[in-house]
Amino acid sequence: MQVLLRYASAMLGKTYDSQVCSAARALELVGERWTLLLVRDALFGGARRFSDFQKSLGIATNILATRLDGLVEGGMMERRRYSRNPDLYVYLLTDKGREFVPVIIALTEWGDRWAAPDGKPVLYSHTVCGGEISQQLTCAGCGEVRDPAEVHARPGPGMPAEMAARMLSGHS
């Protein structure tokens, strides 16, 4: 948590600090421009070296260095030296970074539907059987969620009492 707060503070000035919300906390870590695309390139494009990310995104090296450092400090990537004189590093995703796959696929599916007039740019398939992969909303009770309107949010154990009360009154 300390690392998270320090990172958020350094990178975003704790922009979303007043938000008791896991989506907001996720955005503190990956909401900075380019950051999520770096995770995407590491996950799906085989990017590991500084130059791999640079080739893929074509952004200024100082911005790229800041973003990669932020991912390392936020615990999403690990930096390992693979050469001395000059010192060269690879950036490897940690479990915390690898588990961003569902977020990227959810974003991709939305973009495929609403912002891909020429067809899907990328297809995701299952390395085990070759089948097409997608994200689905599922219900532990009855299995399927047919419509996003069927999703209801309510305060959980991690929400302070006064905020929970406000959230519940807003819904009534």
Added chain:
Amino acid sequence: MQVLLRYASAMLGKTYDSQVCSAARALELVGERWTLLLVRDALFGGARRFSDFQKSLGIATNILATRLDGLVEGGMMERRRYSRNPDLYVYLLTDKGREFVPVIIALTEWGDRWAAPDGKPVLYSHTVCGGEISQQLTCAGCGEVRDPAEVHARPGPGMPAEMAARMLSGHS
């Protein structure tokens, strides 16, 4: 597409324009700071009026106005007047906006796991049966995806040939 490009150009200077990627295109629309939290508040917090969003996020009114206008221009929200003298509006999600539910839930699940030391701040349940809702990676071939490492990305029909070749060579 024209609306998307105009919006992206106005809001983000076409930051990700070189990226043929649906996740990047989604970020063009909702990657600006606060924007995704506005969608969250409209989806799950019952926010409709300018003042609803302001109360929830506590951000400067000029930033809030710019973000809401951006969501309207990007086709995620619709603005409707509900009073004259003074003119007052509600901001209602379109289908395009409502379909962001899976992205927000995927972000939430990641944040719950990696950035919620006090427990989940918000729980999502199914209005139909009350069951707990989650996002799952599924495979059209064999059903389940046990590990994010089992997801492979390859060029789809919407990717220009030369970029597809580069993507394939990067994987080889």
